[in-house]
Amino acid sequence: MLSRIGKEFRTWVLAQTPAQHEVIAFDEDHLYVDARELHAEVNFYHLDDQTEIVEYLIERGEGEDPLFFLHIALDDMVRAQELFAQMAEALEGMESRTTTRILLCCTSALTTTLFAARLSEAAKTLSLDYEFKAVPVEQAMVQEDEYAAILLAPQVAYVRQRMKRAHPQAVVFEIPAKVFGSYDAGAALRLLLHALRDAQDAGTPEAKLHSLRDLSDDRKVLIVTLFTMRDHSRIGFRLYKRGAGVSEGVMRKPNLNFRDVEDLIETLSLSGVAMDTLDAIGIAVPGVTFRGTITLPNVLDESYELGVRLTKKLGIPVYVDNNCNAAAVGCYVSQNEAENLVFYRHAFGHEAGGLGTVIDGKLLKGHHNLAGEPKYFESSFSYNTSFGDAIWSEDGMHELALNVISASMALMAPDAVYLAVDTVDDAEAFRDLLLEVFEDEYVPTVHIVRDYVERVYLGTLAMALQKLRDPNYRSLGVIPQK
Numbered sequence: 001m002l003s004r005i006g007k008e009f010r011t012w013v014l015a016q017t018p019a020q021h022e023v024i025a026f027d028e029d030h031l032y033v034d035a036r037e038l039h040a041e042v043n044f045y046h047l048d049d050q051t052e053i054v055e056y057l058i059e060r061g062e063g064e065d066p067l068f069f070l071h072i073a074l075d076d077m078v079r080a081q082e083l084f085a086q087m088a089e090a091l092e093g094m095e096s097r098t099t100t101r102i103l104l105c106c107t108s109a110l111t112t113t114l115f116a117a118r119l120s121e122a123a124k125t126l127s128l129d130y131e132f133k134a135v136p137v138e139q140a141m142v143q144e145d146e147y148a149a150i151l152l153a154p155q156v157a158y159v160r161q162r163m164k165r166a167h168p169q170a171v172v173f174e175i176p177a178k179v180f181g182s183y184d185a186g187a188a189l190r191l192l193l194h195a196l197r198d199a200q201d202a203g204t205p206e207a208k209l210h211s212l213r214d215l216s217d218d219r220k221v222l223i224v225t226l227f228t229m230r231d232h233s234r235i236g237f238r239l240y241k242r243g244a245g246v247s248e249g250v251m252r253k254p255n256l257n258f259r260d261v262e263d264l265i266e267t268l269s270l271s272g273v274a275m276d277t278l279d280a281i282g283i284a285v286p287g288v289t290f291r292g293t294i295t296l297p298n299v300l301d302e303s304y305e306l307g308v309r310l311t312k313k314l315g316i317p318v319y320v321d322n323n324c325n326a327a328a329v330g331c332y333v334s335q336n337e338a339e340n341l342v343f344y345r346h347a348f349g350h351e352a353g354g355l356g357t358v359i360d361g362k363l364l365k366g367h368h369n370l371a372g373e374p375k376y377f378e379s380s381f382s383y384n385t386s387f388g389d390a391i392w393s394e395d396g397m398h399e400l401a402l403n404v405i406s407a408s409m410a411l412m413a414p415d416a417v418y419l420a421v422d423t424v425d426d427a428e429a430f431r432d433l434l435l436e437v438f439e440d441e442y443v444p445t446v447h448i449v450r451d452y453v454e455r456v457y458l459g460t461l462a463m464a465l466q467k468l469r470d471p472n473y474r475s476l477g478v479i480p481q482k
Contacts, residue, residue, distance in 0.1 A: 002028060006044055006052050009080050013042050018088030040091050053271045054080055056087040067094060070249035073270040085168040086252055092169050100130045105137040106153040118185035141166045149192060151175050171195045178392060187392050190348055194422055209454040213333040215243040219279040219468060223460045224264060226285045228256050235260050240461055258294060258304050280317040282464035284326040284456050290369045292320050319464050323456050324372055328356025329363055330459030331418045338415035342408045348422035349391055352378060357412055374404050394423040402433050409438060420449040
């Protein structure tokens with residue numbers, strides 16, 4: 001029998017129309033949504049008299065891997081509703097749509113009307129079926145039509161949270177003043193493409209990446225990943241047994257908060273993942289990580305001892321590593337040809353990228369694990385424009401990637417280069433740029449990484465297993481007692 005909060009949440013879900021589809025009750029504990037070729041469910045499970053679990057699931061067909069899967073303890077109505085909204089957003093993104101509708105907002109819509117026209121021209125040039133509409137911000141708040149994204153002019157950026165509540169299924173973000181002020185439709189469109197892709201990726205797991213190196217192991221490891229997106233953070237988990245993922249989930253949060261990792265692990269422990277049965281937890285995060293501590297200026301006022309706190313609390317090894325380092329290891333174990341490689345990630349418009357380097361099969365960490373932080377030298381190179389402008393243009397991003405990889409080649413001479421750089425999508429064209437600087441025999445193979453998240457998962461798992469296998473490795477100097 002459902003609890004009081006369970007009954008309230010069930011009633012609320014039945015009143016929703018995710019992706020404009022009706023929610024139907026199969027029985028008291030199972031609700032479902034038929035959405036064209038997809039199937040979405042909200043299920044309730046009762047572990048005991050005090051613990052009630054709600055499960056969110058989207059799948060294409062019976063027996064196939066879930067496209068979206070998450071379960072939490074049902075003890076907070078607001079949180080349960082937020083996660084349902086995320087499931088609804090994911091469902092909408094997975095359904096095929098003929099036209100992607102985009103809303104632009106300003107105080108009076110006069111300036112955005114012209115900007116919308118330029119965006120329409122840019123989208124048409126790229127053969128994108130996008131429809132742009134400009135309205136005053138207060139009118140946008142009460143719009144009943146659905147939009148894939150809502151772009152806010154800089155002067156109305158303060159309404160982003162209100163707009164997100166008014167349109168929970170839409171991607172809402174601010175057009176940077178540099179882009180809006182110069183009416184740079186090309187840069188704005190690239191930002192839009194990346195934001196829509198990030199939103200879809202948050203709810204649609206990509207094809208699992210397999211290791212060609214030896215990851216065979218009987219150990220049970222939980223991997224948690226945390227990423228910063230343009231207007232939100234993405235947190236996901238995957239439980240591995242014998243090197244294979246057996247369950248996973250993903251959610252979006254409005255801001256980057258490392259406490260979300262602790263909350264997720266607490267939720268998993270309440271929903272049936274016995275922490276004392278795990279051999280280790282591996283966590284991949286942005287920032288500089290050192291002995292379980294995270295340093296991330298402009299986000300954290302002081303270092304955050306995530307691994308320290310969790311190791312002491314759970315009594316099992318908890319390893320915390322940088323996302324790009326994890327991706328570099330993921331690239332290494334997913335092939336068996338290159339023993340030396342460089343992985344470089346830079347998102348369009350971000351002030352700094354991330355670098356991961358594997359030398360002779362070992363991750364390069366350096367003093368205090370600082371290796372792989374290009375922000376300390378990226379702006380020192382020469383650009384056709386300023387560094388601040390370079391990160392907002394396609395040519396500038398190419399220049400930036402070329403500078404970083406050239407420096408890496410001169411220092412490390414890798415066998416292969418892996419790029420996850422927004423706007424850089426042609427491996428041979430990028431290699432041709434390197435040939436203008438280096439002789440052919442020194443230029444490595446170049447690979448474009450389109451499954452960055454999967455590389456991070458695989459690399460984080462590989463590093464956790466490596467640490468577990470090393471009898472001399474201690475998690476924060478603590479040997480857990482089991």
